[in-house]
Amino acid sequence: MLTTKITYALADWIREWRKFRKENPSLDDCIKFAEWKIKNYKLTDSDLIIIESILLYETEES
Numbered sequence: 001m002l003t004t005k006i007t008y009a010l011a012d013w014i015r016e017w018r019k020f021r022k023e024n025p026s027l028d029d030c031i032k033f034a035e036w037k038i039k040n041y042k043l044t045d046s047d048l049i050i051i052e053s054i055l056l057y058e059t060e061e062s
Helices: 004-021 027-038 043-060
Strands: none
Touching: 004 027, 004 043, 027 043
């Protein structure tokens, strides 16, 4: 289950990725990050939608 702590960590990680690599991470990269943070938990379809939403929000042009 994605917790608030993990979703904030994902958002921070995406911002850092963009800052240093000058490109957006892929959805697969974000999923791998979340799986790494959660460890022994299978992400649900709902979790994947949340991850995708965070990625879209963090990569929108201001």
